Amino acid sequence: MNSENRSYGIELVLDLHGCDSSTFTRAHINSYFTEICEIIQMEKCDVHFWDDIGVPLEDRQTLPHTVGTSAVCFILTSTIVIHTLDLLECVYVNIFSCKRFNEHTATEFTAKWFNAKTHNATLVERTLATGDGGI
Numbered sequence: 692m693n694s695e696n697r698s699y700g701i702e703l704v705l706d707l708h709g710c711d712s713s714t715f716t717r718a719h720i721n722s723y724f725t726e727i728c729e730i731i732q733m734e735k736c737d738v739h740f741w742d743d744i745g746v747p748l749e750d751r752q753t754l755p756h757t758v759g760t761s762a763v764c765f766i767l768t769s770t771i772v773i774h775t776l777d778l779l780e781c782v783y784v785n786i787f788s789c790k791r792f793n794e795h796t797a798t799e800f801t802a803k804w805f806n807a808k809t810h811n812a813t814l815v816e817r818t819l820a821t822g823d824g825g826i
Contacts, residue, residue: 699817700769700789705801707782709808715760715775715782717744723804724764724771730800731792734767755779782807787817 717740728735742760743751752758759775768790774783782805786797794814802810 697819699819700787701791701794702785702787702815702817703792703794703797704813704815705782705784705786705798706811707784707802707805707807708780708810710775710780710782711806712775712777712780714805715777717742717760717762720760720762720773720775723773723801724762726804727771727786727797727800728764728766731786731788731797733788733790733792736765736767738762738764789817 720740721738724735724738727733740760740762743758755778756776759777761774762772764771764773766788768788770785770787772785772787775781776783782801784801786792794812798810798812801807
């Protein structure tokens with residue numbers, strides 16, 4: 692990290708493949724949000740879903756890279772965002788927080804939760820310029 696910048700927080704970017712698509716339900720995803728918040732010691736706030744539930748059949752998504760559920764869980768320190776791709780058996784998760792958390796624990800828990808055969812994790816350090824505050 693550049694000495695001119697100070698840490699604002701971290702963002703864990705997860706790509707999970709070969710997942711069990713039966714876990715891509717609103718109820719299972721909401722339970723994931725509850726459990727991951729407990730594990731990384733965050734306070735779960737509002738959850739919002741975007742999917743084809745209640746959408747007329749002719750207006751539903753049909754392409755493999757668009758069929759699925761997207762959700763955002765606001766946490767006291769930022770957000771957890773998830774996108775599932777039912778037909779491709781993939782899950783994409785971003786956990787962003789200005790409060791530090793154990794990214795290895797979060798990665799392993801998330802991969803296990805969705806029964807991923809493989810996963811890739813990238814950690815992004817978010818920064819502020821000197822004088823902007825920071826943690």
